[in-house]
Amino acid sequence: MNCQNPIDAAILADYWLGVMTEPEEERVELHLLACDACGERLREVIALGEGVRRLARAGSLRMVVSESFLRRAAEEGLRVREYAPPTGGGVACTVTAEDDILIGRLAVNLRNAGRVDLSICDERGIEQSRMRDIPVDSEASSVVYQESITFAKAMPDNKMIARLITVDAAGGERLLGEYLFNHTRSMPGPGV
Amino acid sequence: MDVELDDAELVRRIGAGTGREAEAELFHRLAPRIRLYGLRHLRNAAAAEDLAQNVMITTIEALRAGRLREPEKLVSFVLGTCRMTVLELRRGGQRKERLLERFGADMLAPVQPAMPRVDEEKLRRCVQNLSERERAVVVLTFYDERTGADLARFLGVSEANVRVIRHRAIHGLRQCMGVAA
Numbered sequence: 001m002n003c004q005n006p007i008d009a010a011i012l013a014d015y016w017l018g019v020m021t022e023p024e025e026e027r028v029e030l031h032l033l034a035c036d037a038c039g040e041r042l043r044e045v046i047a048l049g050e051g052v053r054r055l056a057r058a059g060s061l062r063m064v065v066s067e068s069f070l071r072r073a074a075e076e077g078l079r080v081r082e083y084a085p086p087t088g089g090g091v092a093c094t095v096t097a098e099d100d101i102l103i104g105r106l107a108v109n110l111r112n113a114g115r116v117d118l119s120i121c122d123e124r125g126i127e128q129s130r131m132r133d134i135p136v137d138s139e140a141s142s143v144v145y146q147e148s149i150t151f152a153k154a155m156p157d158n159k160m161i162a163r164l165i166t167v168d169a170a171g172g173e174r175l176l177g178e179y180l181f182n183h184t185r186s187m188p189g190p191g192v
Numbered sequence: 193m194d195v196e197l198d199d200a201e202l203v204r205r206i207g208a209g210t211g212r213e214a215e216a217e218l219f220h221r222l223a224p225r226i227r228l229y230g231l232r233h234l235r236n237a238a239a240a241e242d243l244a245q246n247v248m249i250t251t252i253e254a255l256r257a258g259r260l261r262e263p264e265k266l267v268s269f270v271l272g273t274c275r276m277t278v279l280e281l282r283r284g285g286q287r288k289e290r291l292l293e294r295f296g297a298d299m300l301a302p303v304q305p306a307m308p309r310v311d312e313e314k315l316r317r318c319v320q321n322l323s324e325r326e327r328a329v330v331v332l333t334f335y336d337e338r339t340g341a342d343l344a345r346f347l348g349v350s351e352a353n354v355r356v357i358r359h360r361a362i363h364g365l366r367q368c369m370g371v372a373a
Contacts (some may be wrong), residue, residue, distance in 0.1 A: 009366055010359035016232060019339050020354075028270070033225050033274075034199070034268045042228055044308050044371055045362070047332040051310040052319060052365075056335035060316055063327050066346045072336045132323045135347045 003037040011044045016049065036127050059101040059149035064134045065117065070144065073101050083181065084142070090180030095152045095189055102152050104145040106164055108177045110138045113166040116176065118145060123159035203263035206255040218255075219248050222270060229274050239281060241369045268348035310369070326361035329354060 007028060014020050015028045032039055055061055056069075057078065073080055079098055084105040085091040095102055110116065118131040136143060143164060160183065164176040197205075197214070199221070203212040223244040230240025234345055250273050258268050319327055325347055330339045332346070340351040347354065 010362040013362050029271055030267055033270055039225055039228050047308045047310050048365060050331055051315045052314055052334040053317060054329050055316050066332060069332060069336050131324050135328045137346055
């Protein structure tokens with residue numbers, strides 16, 4: 001299966017997602033009806049997309065999500081456990097075997113914030129990881145953070161501090177909000 | 193077939209009435225491609241299979257009757273037939289059973305190349321290693337089926353930028369998964 005003029009995988013993803021103009025789509029379809037190599041590449045893209053979809057449903061990704069993501073999860077019958085600590089405050093939290101998605105809703109004023117990072121710290125406030133340049137809607141009043149449910153289900157009792165930080169062009173940082181998650185393990189396993 | 197003929201030659205043989213073997217070969221070539229078209233437009237494997245069978249029946253009937261005057265235009269003809277048949281399938285117009293009576297089950301045997309298998313743990317690591325924005329775009333695109341304007345608002349960027357981020361993420365994921373970009 002060789003193709004003299006292969007269609008890029010990202011363009012095939014656009015095709016699969018239905019985000020092309022009609023002439024673009026027609027060009028791709030005429031090619032695909034004559035080319036098995038690009039058809040195979042499209043199958044790879046579809047499989048990749050389906051894999052991402054399954055990962056999202058499994059709640060195993062640590063990431064910032066949108067409100068529409070949460071709506072979709074609820075529509076699909078996923079059980080979403082959500083905690084919403086106030087800015088500068090904390091919340092007692094846990095996760096059970098029935099939960100599918102674990103959310104921390106971090107209240108924050110994002111007006112005039114440029115780049116925003118989410119710093120995950122231990123109970124002493126020492127940074128363990130940082131999510132740089134997270135997607136934020138400046139009109140929103142919170143950042144919706146998804147913790148990996150797989151990780152949380154295996155986690156022993158612990159305290160985690162999340163910090164939202166805005167970073168300016170010169171690298172200067174300003175704290176937007178700090179949130180304490182006081183996790184108690186409610187599932188059997190090591191570390192209880 | 194002993195010697196691989198191009199599509200146009202298959203069309204000529206079918207039109208000349210000497211092409212039972214050519215019909216089978218054309219079906220073998222085109223059905224998986226049509227099925228992909230069906231997956232894209234119908235989002236359902238069984239419906240895509242029905243589409244492939246319906247389109248091939250219509251195409252072979254047309255070729256037998258010599259209705260395709262320019263064999264080189266086979267792909268355009270098939271695409272047009274795909275579009276019409278998708279509309280008919282959505283209306284529930286054609287019945288598979290009727291087609292089976294007319295053409296026999298052998299000719300209409302499903303042709304389903306398997307989807308590539310994905311190592312999900314590796315994919316999880318690859319998705320997690322994307323930048324925050326790239327991860328958000330691929331997850332929200334493939335899971336939540338959000339495109340353009342919604343994602344642009346969520347990310348605070350233009351729709352054109354969302355496309356750039358999505359393309360970068362797709363390339364990054366494929367590279368991380370070990371397939372050619």
